[in-house]
Amino acid sequence: MTSLTASLRLLTSALAMPLAMGPAWAQQSAPAPALTLELNGAQPSDKGCRLTFVVNNTLGADLSKAAFEIALFNEAGVVDRLTVLDFKDLPAGKTKVTRFDLAGADCAKVSRVLINSATECAGTGIQPDACMRELKTETKTGIAFGV
Numbered sequence: 001m002t003s004l005t006a007s008l009r010l011l012t013s014a015l016a017m018p019l020a021m022g023p024a025w026a027q028q029s030a031p032a033p034a035l036t037l038e039l040n041g042a043q044p045s046d047k048g049c050r051l052t053f054v055v056n057n058t059l060g061a062d063l064s065k066a067a068f069e070i071a072l073f074n075e076a077g078v079v080d081r082l083t084v085l086d087f088k089d090l091p092a093g094k095t096k097v098t099r100f101d102l103a104g105a106d107c108a109k110v111s112r113v114l115i116n117s118a119t120e121c122a123g124t125g126i127q128p129d130a131c132m133r134e135l136k137t138e139t140k141t142g143i144a145f146g147v
Contacts, residue, residue, distance in 0.1 A: 031058060033058060033059045033060050034056075034058050034134050034135075035056075035057055035058070035059055035090070035130070035131055035135050036055065036056040036058070036135075036136045036137075036138065037053055037054075037055055037135065038055075038140060039051065039052075039137075039138070039139040039140065039141055039143060039145040040052045040053060040054045040097070040140045040141070041140065041141060042110060042141050042143055044107050045101050046101075047101040047102070047103045047104075048101060048102050048107075049102045049106060049107040049110060050099055050100070050101050051085075051102065051113070052097065052099045053085075053097070054095060054096075054097055055095065055097075055098060056095045056096075057090040057091065057092055057093065058093065059123075059130060059134060061092050061123050061124060061125045061126050062089065062090070062123050062124065063089060063091075063092075063121065063122065063123040063126060063131070065086075065088065065089065065120045065121070065122040065123075066086075066087040066088070066089075066090050066118070066120060066121055066122075066131055067087060067118070067119045067120035067121075068084065068085050068115050068116075068118055068131070069082060069083070069084050069119050070082070070084075070113055070116060071113070071114040072102070072105060072113060073110070073112035073113075073114065074111060075109050075111050077111060080110070081102075081105070084119050085098075085100050111143065111144065112143060112144040112145070113143055113144070114145075114147070115135065115137065115147045117132065118132045132147070135147060
């Protein structure tokens with residue numbers, strides 16, 4: 001009788017475990033809020049260097065304004081310039097491609113792009129620090145890109 005009781009307890013525990021884990025598993029599968037900036041390209045242009053970014057806003061709310069101060073480093077690792085890139089509005093759940101022409105910059109000499117700060121981060125229900133706090137960076141170029 002003891003082994004039957006122990007077997008029933010074990011079976012009950014085994015069946016109950018997936019039910020108890022269900023809500024936790026469902027929460028883990030939801031993606032974390034993020035603002036992803038991908039440096040997708042760097043090509044010479046008439047004006048200098050054209051940087052192309054792919055931006056994905058999964059913060060859960062529209063951004064009415066998003067702008068970042070970036071630092072460009074030359075091939076020697078020295079800061080060449082600081083500039084602000086204005087990504088304007090970034091709708092929630094939308095991917096957007098944006099290009100910036102950096103006058104006088106030589107793409108071949110840019111070794112790194114650093115996001116220094118968010119100069120603008122605004123939207124209904126968006127905390128002002130969300131653009132930096134939830135920022136994820138990626139690059140498809142040979143240029144280092146990050147925070």
